[in-house]
Amino acid sequence: MxxxxxxxxxxxxxxxxxxxxxxxxxxxxxxxxxxxxxxxxxxxxxxxxxxxxxxxxxxxxxxxxxxxxxxxxxxxxxxxxxxxxxxxxxxxxxxxxxxxxxxxxxxxxxxxxxxxxxxxxxxxxxxxxxxxxxxxxxxxxxxERLDRNKSNFIAMAAHELKTPLTLIEGYSAMIRDMEKKDGNGQIDSLLDGVSNGVQRLRSIVNDMIDVSLIDTNLLSLNFQPLWLNQVFGQLKYEINDSLASRNQSLNIRAFSGSNEMIFADSERLYQAFRNILANAIKYTPDGGSITVDGRILPGFIEITITDTGIGISPEYQAVIFDKFGQLGDTSLHSSGKTKFKGGGPGLGLPIARGILEAHGGTIWVESKGHDEKRCPGSTFHVLLPIRTEPPDPNIARLFGFEVNQKED
CATH class of the missing domain: 1.10.490 (Globin-like)
Known part of the structure; x- marks a missing residue:
């Protein structure tokens, strides 16, 4: 068959x-x-x-x-x-x-x-x-929709907070003027407290606005000549009181490229490095040290900011550059920008990354891990393009650069 x-x-x-x-x-x-x-x-x-x-x-x-x-x-x-x-x-x-x-x-x-x-x-x-x-x-x-909603909320909240902040500042100034005329100094300390709170809140609002600008690719840069050694010199002067209050030292080395003129947005770059240094101060115990160094690479200047702090676990070394990237239990954090492990909205490093990436650079961190006893420290690496002239032809002409016009 x-x-x-x-x-x-x-x-x-x-x-x-x-x-x-x-x-x-x-x-x-x-x-x-x-x-x-x-x-x-x-x-x-x-x-x-x-x-x-x-x-x-x-x-x-x-x-x-x-x-x-x-x-x-x-x-x-x-x-x-x-x-x-x-x-x-x-x-x-x-x-x-x-x-x-x-x-x-x-x-x-x-x-x-x-x-x-x-x-x-x-x-x-x-x-x-x-x-x-x-x-x-x-x-x-x-x-993506949630991220857009979060960005929209940040922009809206920042906008809505600016008006009452302005009112508080205005009325506080009026009260202070009236108090000076009356010669009553009892409310000085109260007004100082209000002023400090308003300044802190305005700083947060400004950070929220910057995050919104970065998220929507609307962060504009004003390229001007600058020298990195001058930027870090000004930063050291600004944060000197914070360093002294924590008994910390800041060593800024004369690295290769630090005294060369480059074109960048000095105000924004100052803001980015200030945020990185503030993070180093915050997560370095009292008596620790922070070192700024660097070198020239092909087309870039690499700046390193090394601290003797508590370090960052490998799994969190990318998270810290995300918006609101708080690590650990926020209920245990103290408030303040420079207090040890002080809390905050978690916007400083994301803003620094956004500013550096807008310049065509990048940032990353290296650390052996997190240990509050041995303090392995962290090193933040920044790559900044070496621009010898501004990218905008009109601004380049103002500084005497010859701009070749392409024929149509």
């Missing part, structure tokens, strides 16, 4: 056993029987022609019809069905056929099932990859 006749003879038993084992419920069985009939017809075609590709269409349809729960569970359902069919074919051949019939049947269908199993695995994997890619795309859209 030929293999085709054998397949025709065992067909009823094969279909019935397959339905009983793999389908539950009358509705499911009816639908599954129709699919099994289609599969069995194509199996016969594949055996008759010797081309297992006859099964491709049904395998593809099965893989494409996987439900969301099937895809979420990650099980190879079509592969499992084919595996059950192969085992069932082997059982029927062993129980219902003569030895020669069984060997002929298995010899004919095994290569086809092998092909089908491989093809089903590929189809299922492609379907699952498509599903996961779509899920990731949806998640990415949600995250």
């Amino acid at each position: 030929s293999v085709l006749k054998t397949l025709a003879r065992i067909r009823p038993a094969f279909l019935q056993r397959a339905i009983n084992r793999m389908a539950r419920g009358a509705g499911v069985r009816a639908d599954f029987q129709e699919q099994l009939d289609q599969f069995y017809n194509l199996l016969i075609q594949a055996v008759e022609t010797g081309y297992p590709t006859w099964l491709d269409s049904v395998l593809y349809n099965w893989a494409a019809s996987l439900t969301q729960s099937d895809l979420q569970e990650g099980q190879m359902n079509v592969f499992a069905v084919l595996d059950h069919m192969l085992i069932l074919t082997y059982e029927i051949a062993r129980e219902d056929l003569e030895e020669k019939e069984a060997l002929d049947l298995l010899g004919a269908v095994l290569p086809i099932f092998t092909y089908a199993l491989d093809k089903a695995a590929r189809f299922e994997m492609e379907t699952r990859v498509t599903y996961i890619s779509n899920e990731l795309a949806d998640i990415q859209q949600v995250l």
Whole structure:
């Protein structure tokens, strides 16, 4: 008896056993029987022609019809069905056929099932990859929307806070003027407290505005000549009181490139380095030291700011440059910009990164880890492009640079 006749003879038993084992419920069985009939017809075609590709269409349809729960569970359902069919074919051949019939049947269908199993695995994997890619795309859209909402909130909150801040400052100044005329010095300390609070709040509002400008690529730079040694000299003078209050030392080395004129936005660059130094002061224990050094690289000046602080764990070395990237329990932080582990909104380093990237530079940190006893320290690396003339041709002319105009 030929293999085709054998397949025709065992067909009823094969279909019935397959339905009983793999389908539950009358509705499911009816639908599954129709699919099994289609599969069995194509199996016969594949055996008759010797081309297992006859099964491709049904395998593809099965893989494409996987439900969301099937895809979420990650099980190879079509592969499992084919595996059950192969085992069932082997059982029927062993129980219902003569030895020669069984060997002929298995010899004919095994290569086809092998092909089908491989093809089903590929189809299922492609379907699952498509599903996961779509899920990731949806998640990415949600995250982008949340980030936009956060940026919009920052911009709105900063704008709304500016008006009451201005009112508080104005009325405080009026009260101080009235107090001077009356000669009553009792409220001086109260007004000083209000003034300090307003200054701190205005600093936060300004940071929020800067973050909003960076997020929306609206941060404008005014390129002017500057010398890094002068920038750091001014910074040292500004933060000298903070260093003294913490008994810390700041060593600014005369590194290569620090006394060369470059073009950059001096105000913004000053702000970026001030934020980095403030971070170093904050996370360095009393009595520690901070060192500014650097070197010239091809096309860049590398500036390093090294502290003897508590360090940063590797998993957080990228997080600190994200907006509101607070580390640790914020309820344990003290307030202030330079107090040891003092709290804050977590905007200083993100703003520094935004300013440096707007200049065409970058920033990263290296640290052996976080340890408040041994204090392994951290080193912030800044790459700043060496600009020998301003990028704006109009400003370049003001400084006497010749600008070549391209012909249209």
